[in-house]
Amino acid sequence: MRWVFRFFVAGIFVLIAAVGAELLLAIVAPKPPATLPQMLPYREFTKQYLHPFYFFFFPRDEAQIAAINNSVVSIDGRGFRGALPEDRGDKKLAFIIGGSTAFGHGASSNDTTISGYLNKQQDEYLFVNAGVPSFVSSQEFTRVATELLDYRPDLIIALDGFNDAVTAHGFAVHNLPYPPGTNESYEGLAQRFDNIREQKLVTINKSRLSKYLFFRVRQKIKKLFSGSSDNGQVVAELPPSMQSQASDAAKAYLENLALIKDLSEKRGAGFVAFFQPARITDYPQRKEFLNFFRSKAGEHKAAEMKLVDLSWLSDREDIFLDSVHLTDEGSRNIAQEIMKNLAD
Template structure:
């Protein structure tokens, strides 16, 4: 988690620049975003002395018609059949040495061996969960009429235990509420932005306080069980609704529960994944079919493929791309 209060931080293993958050998608308080690479003018606003206003004469048809493509440093090619890898940092390519070794680039290269008709791009923002992906898909992807959507995600839905955000909410959402309702918090935040020492002390205090409280809550059997079920149900509701919208739009959608290193992650993530699999099986038995793949078991013992607990290294990105190609795109 990052509690550095306004200090923009980007991990040194980031393979692709994340776009500046646009309207509707910037909720939450996870400070791991690069600054904007496009101007505010390109987002549909013009500068005044003390602000920006909309004064473009161009007729707007869709919300996504602003700036460069939201999720990638590369533009969507309208002449290609577009396939988007939807998710968060793992789908974006974090862990790879550069974007040429990412899952999505490897997928595109595999497709190029047979045809150059396809373009594969990451529709991914670091720290997103299935709720935010659902919004992004509706507002930014469906209007583009993609050939396919492949969701590579799930870990962030299960990995809220550090901050204990309400299942389905963005990382650190509780801190956002606290910041907006507590004057002392706002005061200390202001000072933390002026001093690295104050920022470090304040950050450590909050981390330790939340971690202690999280451990206390998760040690209670009823709370633990309820949290696991809630996280799984929210994830299932989100992908179920996205799946129905995909069917309405006539766009094939696939959902992959992303792998992670079980030896370094808590048991709560494994329990949430297990509950998700039960819910998916129930849905498919009711003939509400979801194209679902769980890659967590397949990679459970392949520690050498991971950069850290959830991000894959170059070899891991290639192997996952090959599996996605075999399971989904080759058929």
């Protein structure tokens, strides 16, 4: 039995060593950059609440909305930021849809979002901000179909593409079998609920827990044997499987835009889509996935649908707060580009 005792003691020492190594790696690991002051008023607006049509949305309780609204960012009970549809007066009504960039995450006020600048730059339309952080094109389509067209708008503008691409990339990296167009955070629902009719609530997901157990130690061992460098230096070239997933995601993105266009035109509204600029510097493979997605979207774009590629603005470091969110100057620039293309 002595060997059993020795084996047990050796196991204890290995466990202690692993815990010590994990703590040491945590101490010496580069700390994430501090949250920009511009982002602090938006903290509560990044939380995702269940919605019967859109999967995730802003909170719907009026008291909760009033509690998170502040002097920088505020929404009404329908999730509109800034000008409201009923403020149109004699103007034509326009909506801008998209994710957090369209919403204006990081803007210094409701008036310095893209929709805010659009309302300053022209008098023909009243632009209503219907952007929602994390939304992908499938959620945008659902919102247009179930809500926005009821206001009888004259124009709908989409500023998107980034979320569709990076969400698809995240699912591809983790081998999650979700179809193209699946929204961000869907895996969170899938991990918590299984066979909902039997009310089986998964309180602890073991596979998710194991992913974080000795995470840094396992990453170091993986790099030691694979010879790969830090995550920020991943080889950018996409493997064929990811190229296929990026192409499928781009196709789904375009199909959603085409559906929005067809529905809008059936109800008398024009539709123009803009592929948003982004400045990814910390993850080369994600950047390559986004670029491949964008190129495929350009190839497959239907001739009758106007999709304006604004990715050429991605080199303008001065207009970005981070990889995708804009400074006030960035929002003003995007608004100007939208107006130029509407005039064509």
